[in-house]
Amino acid sequence: MKKLALLLSLFVFGAGYAQSQFKLKAQIQNRNSDSLFVMSRTMKQVLTNNGDGNFEASFDAQPGLYQLFDGEEYALLYLKNDYDLTVNLDADKFDESIKFTGKGAEANNYLAMKMLDDEVFMENIEDSDEKPRDASKIVKERTEKLLSALEASKADDDFKELMKKYISAEEKQLAAVVQRTMVAQKMKGKKSPGFEYENHKGGTTKLSDLKGKYVYIDVWATWCGPCRREIPYLKEVEEKYHGKDIAFVSISVDKQKDHAKWENFVDKNALGGIQLMADKDWSSDFIKIYDIHSIPRFILIDPQGKVVDSDAPRPSDPKLQQVLDKRLK
Secondary structure, three states: OOOHHHHHHHHHOOOOOOOOEEEEEEEEEOOOOOEEEEEOOOOEEEEEEOOOOEEEEEEEOOOEEEEEEOOOOEEEEEEOOOOEEEEEEEHHHHHHHOEEEEEOHHHHHHHHHHHHHHHHHHHHHHOOOOOHHHHHHHHHHHHHHHHHHHHHOOOOHHHHHHHHHHHHHHHHHHHHHHHHHHHHHHHOOOEOOOOEEEEOOOOEEEHHHHOOOEEEEEEEOOOOHHHHHHHHHHHHHHHHOOOOOEEEEEEEOOOHHHHHHHHHHHHHOOOOOEEEEOOOHHHOHHHHHOOOOOOOEEEEEOOOOEEEEOOOOOOOOHHHHHHHHHHOO
């Protein structure tokens, strides 16, 4: 599922507590767990199964966007002090089946429509023959369609104003995501550009040195917080696939003036795999050809040196191990 709402955690998790009760009932077929979670940045409300997939709770909720999470999938919720919502869904067809009734249903059914549209939109982008330079135009057309549907909905004015800001913020971020996805699709199956970078253990390492193995590349930097948060997960993945036909390569884009910092970080944190440092940080040829403008970025290359995925799942994403298990049988 392509959950574009992940781009906008500021909106999703910006809610907090208030002085009024919100009521939520849920009827779920083929449920993934016996608990549902309604979450914001400052709260987590647990709804327990009352039997036969029925959930019910009342709690304080400041007006805003929240997540409804069933242990595997999530939806966006718009909660308001006097809303009394019932949600019906089949967890096997989560986005396709979710339906809201009761007070507040108009706003939440719009969100459900948008999240399904997000998924279809990104699937179409992955199959698109459009050029990456057309990304802004494509996203603008999508924004206009969403805003038109928003105006036509019977949701309350507060929700409409919030969603206009949400969609506007999403548009600015989404153009870059769409462009990167298009670039990634065009590289898939093609021979990867090579590199020859300094190895922390001494000498240099070329991509061609690793031919015959899958190569999972982590482009990172010592100063990058999200990169550092992936390190424990990367270590776990490296351990799980130790001895398999896969090489784990980390390429730092730290500046040369921070060379010692990079060396010390690798030593202090006992980083595994093949630790390399790009020759010209962001201006390194390999980085530029892959159109990398933000990190961490992960790349998967097959044993013949062809690109499997130029924007591969992160180590913290369970999808990565699904991909590797399939290829490393």
